Amino acid sequence: MNAPADIDVRPITEAEYPEWLRAVRAGFLREPVVSAAELEARKGQFEPGRFIGAFEGDRCVATFRSFAQEVTAVGGRLVAADAISAVTVTATHRRRGLLTRMMSQDLAAAKERGDVLATLIAAEYRIYGRYGFGPATSGTEWTIDVPRAGLDPRGPDLGGGRIDLVEPDDVRKLGPELHDRMRRATPGAISRDDWWWQLNTGAVRTDPKWTEPFFAVYRAPDGTVEGLMTYDVDEKWADTMQPANTASVRGLIASTPAAERALWHYLCSIDWVTRVRSGWRAPDDLLPHLLPNPPAAGVSMHADWMWVRILDVVRALEARTYDSEGALVLEVLDGSGLAGGRYRLEASPDGASCTATTESADLTLDVRELATLWLGDESAVRLAALGRVREDRAGAGRGADALLRTSRRPWCPDMF
Template sequence: MIDLARDHHDTPLDPASSDAVAAAGLRLHRVEDADLAQTSAWLEAEARGFLDSERNDAQRRAHFDSNAYYRKLGVYDDEAPHPETPVATFASWVAQLTVPGDVALPACAISSVTVAPTHRRRGLLRELMTGELRAAAAVGIPVAALTVTESSIYGRFGFGPAAHAASWTINARRAGWAGPETPGRIDFVSRERGREVVESLHERIRRFSPGEIDMPGGHWDRFFGTRPDAENAEKTRVLQYRSAAGEVDGLVLYRVTVNEHDYADSSLEVSSLLAATDAAYAGLWRFLLSMDLVGTVRAHELSVDEPLWWMIADRRAARIEVRDHHYVRILDVPAALQARRYEASGSLLLHVADPLGFAEGRWLLTVDADGRGHVAACTGDAPTDAVAVRLGVAELSAAYLGGVSLATLARAGRVESSDADAAARVLSTLTPPRLSFWY
């Protein structure tokens, strides 16, 4: 894993992308990790791209100290008034993506994708994305993944929405509690104390949750407000759940917004809730929904199949919005499909179309009785019992974690199959995928 991450970070820029950017009168450059000035200028462009404010010295330093592992690319216009500030940005690193079967798969995690409004429609996003996907594939990374601010952009590059996220707004007074009693203990702890235990807790959880990745560097300190550039960190409260045996099995971070017109009807926003056991999950949610002076509880990046739905007495006290969240793009079909486990045996003949060429081909997926898959390129006749499936790489990537059924995609006209229901059974999962944060 360390070698793969280093190889990806240090791999040369894609020559075709560099040439295409140069033909447009611009320059593609990889930001030097040890150069604070370069990194700060790159960060300024990223902030501008996401409509954020200028970064201060503390923010620049914190980013520089915590994100050296990023592979940071910039497109530069040497004729611009500030040629040191890129007009497009792109970052990536090797993450561990949990796939069905409690398996971690190396993934090229992509973030900080921006193009300045002054340089739109010059193909910069296309060159950055295609070049970096080629670079990732060249070092042997089987999938790429990202979270998106706009859902219409990345399908053209073969990404599919593989894990959706639910946002909940709960009328706490109306909801009531119909869930179990829990034997553990809930206490307030300092942000620093929570930060000490959160990494090991998250590792316990994410290894069994398809769609999750290991937390990127610097993120926990940002969430807990324990890094120098934290803003309004004092507003974050931390709750801890300990089992009867004394194990820290759950944490929740939240902030309260006071209702100035009705203090007893204030709002609580959950920043992150981590629960390694069912008891911790129930105990923390019950506590949040019964807090004094809180009328509304909001939480985001939840699963589309939250147990909480079955723990509140009045389900109409909750409003739930589901949207696309974690996008996946398969680069190596055999490596990706052989890494995960399956709930049903069977054989699928996958005719995959890929405009970028990485996943293009006829692939025979054979799943044995133990749920292990074997994939081979199919150049001749397929077994007579193989179910034929014709689809694009974006559709295969969307179905990869089990977040959407191939039968659903077939009914939507996105997949053709000789038996879509049988194909769906092979790729289906018991646990819907999720990702509990943005990156």
């Protein structure tokens, strides 16, 4: 076994991109072969300096990628983030510190750039806490038993609005503006670049098994596009030759509850569809209660989703809004030295300031717990009960919850 020093960890060149992609596929236990078509499709993704590889000779044995992202803070402000993806270590080279070396390089560069946060979707829960990441959003998938839902099979009452099936070109024109309205009202939502829209409408195809879905758009009575649903339908028949199709939602974004209601009712009213899989939704999504019989929507999956790593405590806490008035002194621990310190947060509905202080701390917590609290989904009182936050002043956990928790839970609709 070679020592870690024998493995070169560095940003890759464009010429090394095919070998890096091969290592990504191997790390995710997929066939370690990169076709010419996939390579051609992915060429537009390459960004010098933000693709890191660990090389043993000419062979790439670990991979890491980051890219610019915006995350919506509580209240709607967009925060600059370092989005991390394609993190792999080949099975033959585990336990050699390769991920730590790649992560350290990337987070230092993100801090230097002025990014407020780093983000990722954690495939394995135990890995990322040691780098200062904490789970900040979660998601839920429901499966709807359509015959039990109690909806009118004739379809939704659109009240002057309309639903249309549209083409991929239409989605690329209409989708970005709708998504921008949705994400500014959704803490935890992230930006989508042009690559995202091309990939998810088939203009760019990296997966040979990709099939074109249906795209349904909801327009309000004044013609404004307020909702977009992307879905597939399988082909299944019961033994009695009765249709038993499942519609699976790839994504639904909406800027109004009326659009959500109309699109879900539309999908559940399609002939032959007897079951609907909702895809990844917010944990407090309206969906079950949009049905006359909410128990017809059963939870089929629930898990953590986007993880956050705070890189700048002051800017992160000042970026979000607060529904109540109060002050809190936080002792933030950060073993990596990127964001630790003692900070006084003074907040009200009119704004917030966060400054370094020498005052006695009200709460002591690791930077990963601060990340978990930042979007408002977790309770400081709960974390204290778990031993993950220390109350240095009696009642400080309740005070933190009064400041930080939100009326609706944060949600990140996207995988990255």
